[in-house]
Amino acid sequence: MGVGEVVSEFAAVAVSIDHEGNGPRLRIEDLKTGHVGYLDALELETLAWLPEGALHPLLDPSLHRWRKPAPNGGHH
């Protein structure tokens, strides 16, 4: 079920409710790359209660997406 697009000059994602699993979850598609991620209800509730700045560590590009892969193929 489509919900809509959330777009800024920095990022563009399409969000929708996915029902493929045993319960609904939010589907987030990065419109620039097609990469898809999911957030369930408990994760979303947690996000709604995050204090100011709590997401900022995740906005460090080197934390997950833009970092050199470890020799074993996993992350550092």
Next chain:
Amino acid sequence: MSTVDATAGWDRLIEHDRVHGSLYTDPAIYEAELERIWYRTWVFVGHVSEVPEPNDYVVKSIGPQPVIMTRDKQGEIHLLLNRCTHRANLVCDAPRGNSSAFRCPYHGWTFSNTGRLLGYPFNSGYDGREAKRELGLGRVARIGIYEGFVFGSFAEEGPTLLEHLGAAREALDRLVALSPSGELDLSAGWLQHKVKANWKMLVENETDGYHPQFVHSSIFSVAQSGIGELYGEESTALSRDLGNGHTENDLRPEFRRIGQPLGWFGTTPDRVPDYVAQLEAAKGVEQARELLIDGSPHVMLFPNLFIAEIQLFVIQPLAVDETVQHVTAVQYKGAPDMNRRMLQQTIGSVGPAGFLLADDSEMYERNQRGVHARSPEWVVLKRGTHRERLDEDGHLVGDATDEVPQRAIWRHYRRLMEAGA
């Protein structure tokens, strides 16, 4: 800068009733002005209503400096320099948006909307993470807010915003007093007009009561406006020096003589009944009537905010002979019938097909070309020197068409330029 100081002191370029033409054309003087005026004194940046929600941001400027005005999650306003601390790319490009963090498009560095560096891709390429603390976005050193108007100063120390505004504070009070809710909404958007002229041509013209009957005769004629006559030799209106380079054309004496509510706006209360009822409910019938007769201020706040009754102009110098005027309609929060008319009048007078600003812009560019002539070297600002006097508040005033404001602007300008020498 040193060339200017060595060849002629400011007192030799700026006399009481005339100024030297090179003040409008010399690139070295322009560079000195940036340091001594634009990067030192208080400069208007934007209004809090332009960032109403948490994480809203707008792209602004202080002269040629690119600035981002943000409202963080806690509601606090920040003025950040729109320059990535890595390789200097503009971090924000959109005129407005909502984001708790910004990502530079060049190498993906991310910053919080309070200016903190959050991170950069492939951080193993940097030796340690300590540098992150030092590489936050640049900040405008001081921020001051009065009645929702956000000003910035690059100087760490100096006069407070209230000291800078001085008597001109009353202009902002008067503007806000006309809003039944006591708040303005300046989110209608900004038109931008670029002219090939020095920024001071514009500052001087905003409170020049001598030109309207000549430059604006066509729009006064088409609109059947009586405003032009208020800038005549018989007018009781005043030109005023409010101090600190702030100047005014005070038309209240004429509006009070005529005694017609909303006459200043060229309309009558029955055309905007909801607005008038709202104002009467908020202020009481008698005070509302006085406010509606007196009308909205016509005040130039040095160096860059012109309150033109129903519009606001922001003056942005880009070069010695290039200036942008940003214009928006004044909107009273919660007064839709009055707002619609103010927006329509704004579009008609300063919109892309508007008469008023086009008239002025033509004069600015002709002035800029003319002032290059080798002779005479001086611009004459003598008008009304023999009849200027002090009003009851101790401000220097002159007749409606006198050059009291222009002399006041240059006195303040000279003080600032000499102080920075």
